Amino acid sequence: SRGLFWFRRDLRLADNPALERACRSHDALLLVYVDEAADAGFDASRAWLRRSLDALAVDVARIGGRLHVLAGDAEQVIPALAAATGAEAVHVSALHEPDADARDARLARALARGGVVLRRSAGRLMTDPEMVLSKVSTPYRVFTPFLKAARPGWRYRPRAAPRRLACFGLPEGMQRLQATLAAPAPDWDRGFWETWTPGERAAQQRLERFLEHLDDYPGQRDRPAIDATSRLSPHLHFGEISPARALDAALRRGGPGTDKFVAELGWREFGYYVLNHWPHSTTDNFNPRFDGIAWRRDEAALEAWRRGRTGVPLVDAGMRQLWHEGWMHNRVRMVVASYLSKHIGIHWASGAAWFMHTLVDADLANNTLGWQWVAGSGVDAAPYHRVFNPVTQSRRFDPEGVYLRRWLPELRRLDDDRIHAPWEKGGAPRGYPSRPIVDLAEGRAEALQRLARASD
Ligand code: FAD
Secondary structure (H helix, E strand, O other): OOOEEEEOOHHHHHHHHHHHHHHOOOOOEEEEEEEOOOOOOOOOOHHHHHHHHOOOOOOOHOOOOOEEEOOOOOOOOOHHHHHHHHEEEEEEEEEOOHHHHHHHHHHHHHHHHHHOEEEEOOOOOOOOOOOOOOOOOOOOOOOOHHHHHHHHOOOOOOOOOOOOOOOOOOHHHHHHHHHOOOOOOOOOOOOOHHOEEEEHHHHHHHHHHHHHHHHHHHHHHOOOOOOOOOOHHHHHHHOOOOHHHHHHHHHHHHHHHHHHHHHHHHHHHHHHHHHEEEHHHHHHOOOOOHHHOOOOOOOOHHHHHOOOOOHHHHHHHHHHHHHHHHOOOHHHHHHHHHHHHHHHHHHHHHHHHHHHHHHOOHHHHHHHHHHHHHHHOOOOOOOOOOOOOOHHHHHHHHOOOOHHHHHHHHHHOOOOOOHHOOOOOOOOOOOOOOOOOOOHHHHHHHHHHHHHHHHH
């Protein structure tokens, strides 16, 4: 029989339960990716996607298959392809995002009318995010008990890639749908490829390299100047590697870094759990107390933040790393998010939107979780009154200013003390804002007043 395999955010061959099932169920497969965002402009993650699909096409060809990249609306393309090829089933990995899942349900109904089954497998996550898990039948709002309940279920062992793929080609009439993703012009993504290589092989290499220094992870993961974290986030987002594989490799490796790393994988699962139980949290405050906040509208300040020109070195360094690499260190993500949503007082959703546009690991579930956590409006959130002081954070986590100097050439000559807060002594060098756009003490006081007023 014939089957259709529709790649989405599972751009890998190894440990892909949906692909394995498709191979088992059919004599021959048609492998497709449907690009639905051709007209939607350009984000960083799309630049990643383009290279990831290239890598996947090479890997697929190596075992005798062929990947077809098509452009169009999947709700039309997929049923049309199934009908034109006589496929019995369409195989996918579940995306675990409520809107995307609702769409799959619609698509399943449309396919069923033509006698075709949509087979969804799990593989993106280790915990079914729709399960409640807790004994009291309301979903967890706090991470630690969630992890404790979820973790015993993370048991399955990663499986090998298929050795060969028996494929059939696109039917005549459908060839017009073939497309290639265009490269951005001008090539603002140039800096990305100094640091990143999309694709399954690169993801596995990244994991292996990281595990070599896993012992240092707990002690160094908060230091943005040191490459101590795995940098697996874009690979995990696009499914170039399964979380189960990362988990399994870390457990085999063992040692003092394992638990911390496993817990971080757990945060990723928690992000999906929260998104599935509270789908509105992508736009609405999880905590309604925040609905009354009078957020500021200040386009100039927002733009200064986006461009890394706030005058606060750690914030600016982070925003410039984001623009250059399409990624930012987790500690710095917290600091820039806090400066925007607390000191500047702009709604967290504006910052979240910029992150979705500029991150190669942009992920609806985890980005929402991160922003609401920092803003204080989310589940298991930082208490509102705990406002990150970006200078204290900078002195503590980048004491020698290595990270700051890497991203802020204007400040390179300042000594290790002055570089964290150049306005304090002697002023900022020419070319760098002379003062923070929002003073740290005033911004903090205003943030606290804003919340107090909202709860009146
Ligand atoms: P590691 O420390 O090596 O962790 C391993 C993996 O665990 C990561 O690849 C990631 O999948 C997961 N993970 C680690 N920390 C977190 C976390 N706090 N929340 C959820 N998962 C986590 N992560 C994204 O993948 N996409 C996003 O869009 C995103 N937006 C964020 C926005 C804000 C404001 C904040 C504070 C955090 C955000 N994060 C996001 C979480 C985190 O910053 C990144 O996952 C992490 O920096 C990726 O680097 P790494 O792979 O080296 O992490």
